[in-house]
Amino acid sequence: MLSIDIDGNDYWVWDAITKIEPDVVIIETHNEFGMENIVVPYDANYYYPGKHPVYHGASPVAMNKLANKKGYRLVGANELGFNFIFVKNGLAENEIPEVSVESVLKHPGVAEGYKQFEPIKDWNYLEG
DSSP: OEEEOOSSSHHHHHHHOOSOOOSEEEEEOOGGGTTOOEEOOOOTTOOTTTTSTTOSSBOHHHHHHHHHHHTEEEEEEOTTSOEEEEEETTSSTTTSOOOOTGGGOOSHHHHHHHHHHGGGTTSOOEEO
């Protein structure tokens, strides 16, 4: 199992990992970005909270795309929908089915989080 929650370059760290293929990956996403397919550019000097407390990491959609590219499927998230749980394709697919990004973003706090994205929606982002 691999868990990545570093409040910053989570997406870029997982993308760079090539020597190991854990069965399960739990990684922080930024559901404040909603269903946008965006990633904050890599910043080697990043420290939290940086330019804005929400301007870091990747959207749920972008993180799911990275997971799919690396051979993982989304199987769930924590209740608040920001820690996504991915399982390696081919493992327990009948017992642990894939779920949609939308299905794990149902907590009322998720909609509240979208408001934090509004002031930074036009900042520099990359496509996931």
